[in-house]
Amino acid sequence: MAEVILMPRLSDTMEEGTVVKWHKNIGDKILEGDILAEIETDKAIQEFEAESNSTLLYIGIKEGESAPVNSLLAILGSEHEDISSLLKEINEKEKEINEKEKEINEKEKEINEKRIFVSPLAKKIAFDKGISLEKIKGTVNNGRIIKKDIEKYYKKKKLNSNEVDHSHMRKIISKRLINSKIESPHYSLFIEIIMDNLIKLRNSINEKKNLNKISFNDLIVKASAIAIKENPKINSSWTEKSILYHNNINIGIAVALEDGLIVPVINNVEKKSLRQISFEIKEKVIKAKKNKIQSNDLEGSTFTVSNLGMFGIDSFTSIINQPNSCILSVGSIKKKPIINNDKIVIGNTTKFTLTCDHRMIDGAVGSDYLKSLKNLLQKPLNILI
Incomplete structure (x- = not known):
């Protein structure tokens, strides 16, 4: 008996999907576990597997086409099975839905x-x-x-x-950023931190041969998690009935792609070593840039770090990555005159911005977090303990 396959909901926020590639053609025999197609969701490109042995009888969404969740994706069944009556029934239902939508659109258009x-x-x-x-x-x-x-x-x-038409990813990004700005009362706190000791620590760590290099971002992510542990109210989310305080510190890392921005997540950062964190960040950034990252790699963040220092940006503010309560924006390391023990010396500083959701993070809470972060980055041996 023929089986109707609908566009699956591959993430909790997915509303429509785009078929990037079909791995099977009409008439091909399919075994359980075979990859039928690659589908782009609002978060990543995922492989869609067959759940049983069958034959591909019909393709409802061609490569490059987008369709809402639960649209007809394909029909599987026995070889040479007649699906004409099934297709007729599906087409009649779709026609009825389209006519209703057209009627509504025409009424709205007449009003406009x-x-x-x-x-x-x-x-x-x-x-x-x-x-x-x-x-x-x-x-x-x-x-x-x-x-x-x-x-x-x-x-x-x-x-x-x-x-140039909006890409699927760009449309989703637009929707999320607008929702975040509308729903979350944003405010930002700014701080400048002396980075000389952090630079010395990183140089010392990276002197060891045959080991992957540690980046400043790796150190900042680890320090961010320790500062959150010292200020647990930062690690929260707003719900309609309550404030949800998370036990695990899962940090999202903002990654710029050609077509938009995604946020891979490093889970349980407070429990991992600096090298574990560094390895996971590199691995997920590479997967993201190759469109190989999975939806579960992009879910569950409780705090986000966005670093534009490598692009030469001095300072900036970010839009909160919901449902997080905060996002930390990191600028570049700049050499400048600073005052040390009442003397002017040349040092290295970085400007940090903490953007907070005022519904749950008051100014004092955000300020305490930045104070903890500053102490860690200026006395960075504590990051390794």
């Missing part, structure tokens, strides 16, 4: 265009080209929009811009 005077032809051209009539100024009586107005606007737009 109620006060806009436009000729039927101009209206059709604008719809086909994806142009909002609100942006067009009509040139005939009562500001009525005609074909010439649409064509003039479209030509000017093409000359002045290079239009």
Whole structure:
């Protein structure tokens, strides 16, 4: 009997998926555990496995196409099985849903265009080209929009811009950042920390041959976890009924990709050695840049570190990565005159910004966290203890 395979929900926040690649063609025999397709979610590209022996009879979503969760992805069944009646039933249901959505969209469109005077032809051209009539100024009586107005606007737009469609990842990032800004009352705390002792410690560690090099970011992530342990209120999330305080410190590492930003998570950072943390960060960054990272590598963070120091950025603020209560932004190490024992000397400093959700993190709590972080980075042997 034929089995209908729907677009799976591969992450808790996934609303639609994109088929990156089909590994099987129609008519191919499939064994349990075979990879059917690669699907891009809102977080990563994942392999989708077959759960039983069968034959691929139908593909509902082609490579490069996106569709909502529970859309028809494929049909599996016995070789030469007739699925025409099943397809007819599915198509009729989809047609019914599409007609209802079209009716709703047309009503909304009529409301939006109620006060806009436009000729039927101009209206059709604008719809086909994806142009909002609100942006067009009509040139005939009562500001009525005609074909010439649409064509003039479209030509000017093409000359002045290079239009690129939003990627699936960029749309998800946009939605999440807007939600974070709307739902979380953000505020930021700024601090400048002398890094000379941290530089000496890193140089000492990296003198050892045949071992992977430790980065400043590795040390900052480890120090961040220790500072959180000293200030556990930082390690929290807001829910509708309560504040959730997490027992484990799971730190997300912001990673820039060509098409957006993702946040791989290092779990239980407070329990791991510096070299374990360094290895995991490198491993997950490499996987992220090769689109090989899994959804479970991107879930469960309780705090986030975003480091733009390697790009020469002095300081910046970040948008909170929900459901975290805070995000730490790290700037570059800068050589500058500093005062030490009432004397001006040349030293190295870095500017840190802690952006907090004011619903659960008050200024005093955030300040105490930065004080702990400062003590750790200026006396970095405590990071290794």
